Amino acid sequence: MRKRIPTNTIRIGMYVDGFDTSWFKTPFLRHHFGIKSQNQLDKILESGIDHVYIDTDKGLDDLSDEQQAPPQADVNKVPCLPAKDVAPDDSVFTNYVRAINDLILIDKLCLIEATAVGFDLFTKTDMDIVPLSVARNSKGELVITKELLASPCELMIDRSEIQRYRDYLAKIAKDSGVAHGHGSKNMIIKETARLLVRDLFNDPGNHEKVEACKDTVETIISSIVDTKGLITNLFTVNKHDYYVYTHSVNVSVFCVATALAMGIQSRAELFAIGLGSLLHDIGMSTLPPEVLYKPVQYLTEFEAELLRGHIFEGLDIVNLYKGIPPEAMPPLIEHHENLIGTGYPMGIKGDKLHVSGKIISITNTYDTLTTSRPGFKAISPYEALAYLRDQNSLYDADILKEFITVLGKSSQ
Ligand SMILES: [Fe+2]
Known part of the structure; x- marks a missing residue:
């Protein structure tokens, strides 16, 4: 449905279907487009136009x-x-x-x-x-x-x-x-990390929070190294709802522990994979919650495109941060890719994938499958691992084996 709304009520996720002013008075070449980024939104808000038209069939309603x-x-x-x-x-x-x-x-x-x-x-x-x-x-x-x-x-x-x-x-x-013992210490590390990542998602431009995330990754690595790969209490189980911050911490912990189990011992490499995986979904922070939590089957084509766009949105955000090692980028770029190139956003495949990309494609899928969300009931860890094993053309079998070992010795 086409609706006329005040310009100051527009949001990312809406589909603009025209401006209530002369074409020549707008800063846009196109007058029909989905709002996908903060930049686009700012440009519209700064245009001085009082009202815009939106199409609620293609994007969010007001x-x-x-x-x-x-x-x-x-x-x-x-x-x-x-x-x-x-x-x-x-x-x-x-x-x-x-x-x-x-x-x-x-x-x-x-x-x-x-x-x-x-x-x-x-x-x-x-x-x-x-x-x-x-x-x-x-x-x-x-x-x-x-x-x-x-x-x-x-x-x-x-x-x-x-x-x-x-x-x-x-x-x-x-x-x-x-x-309290080590388990309790891990739980506090995990809980503190979740709160921090949530803070960062609410304020992704805050450099102090990014620095705090780096410290958190170091703490997580130390804890895993100290216990020779044990991640008990460092990740959240029994996830009845999907929260992007819980997911980010879980995936980061899984990635570091799997990398360690694979024999990666360089602190710099572990840091890159830990940080990259902690920030892998930071682009989601630009999405309206109605899209982020919407059952996938109800997403419009535009909303699905918006969701897939979280990779490039994330890259734009992380590129603004100082001191992020380039090796931290593959987890962010490749976490929805797979070995045969049917993933997104670029369809990278096989050996072109970075090792941390191969790791996170497994841990990201595992954590997603074991978390309930609107329209999706979580499957058990056993079923999720069986699913990953069945999809052997998509995921690296050797890495999956190491991940299963990590989970096996850390089950809570
Ligand atoms: Fe993602």
Whole structure:
């Protein structure tokens, strides 16, 4: 449907179907195109044109007043998607996207019984996300109970409370020498990395966060090297929903451990593959969440093109960063490629693929297959590995073998 909307409401993912002004007064040669990048968006916003026409059949719709309501209004009871098919124009989907955009899943295993936390929690059980109400101490802080830790629900925090959660983790880390072992240390490394990557996705131009990501990769490598390849608690299992930051950390950990298992011992090489794989989906940060989390079967041709464009968007972003070794680029460029050249974006195949590209094509697929998301129910690790083994023309069998070994000795 063609709609006329105020220019200041346009977003990446919309399909422009004309400008409400004379052709000569616009800075564009074409007046019918999908908005794929921040550059395009900025150019339109700076054009001084008051209204544009969009085609909602080819791209995203504008948000109604109701959809623009503050997220807190819905947080009291946000229905969660079943893994089965869900129409993306359904209010369930809209609420789901908003919830996973504004709330952050945390790993319950990082919480210590009887400790007070300086942030509020939300419980997520199947279809419901609700604020947690348990006993509070005299300072009004939630106190972690045995029952909460034993319950099957997942826990989330509001994104505005990330720093408080970080402070809690730092305190736990400080105390961990007393009561907790290496597994606990790994969990805190992993959790800190997830928060950091989430921060970077929200603010991909922030160089301080990029530097922090480099430090995180070094920490991850040290932990894996110290334990001779053990990655227990360094990655997230039981992923009931897809979060790009959880995925990025998992894939990075899998890649480093697999590279190490293959005999790659150079710290510089491990760093390049660790960092490249941590940033491999950074281009996704330019996508509207409605596209990022939309069931693949509902993507329009334009949205699918937009999604595939995350490789080049990612390259553009990473090229702005200082001190990224060139060897960190193959994981980003090649993670959707395969041995026979039917992947994207360039159809690179066989020996033309970098070794880190071959590694990440396996770990990326594995992590994706073992994570539920709207319209897709996760398959088990065993089924995912069987799938990868069956696709032997696409993935390097020797590398897959090493990856299976890594998972085998680190299963949680
Ligand atoms: Fe990707």
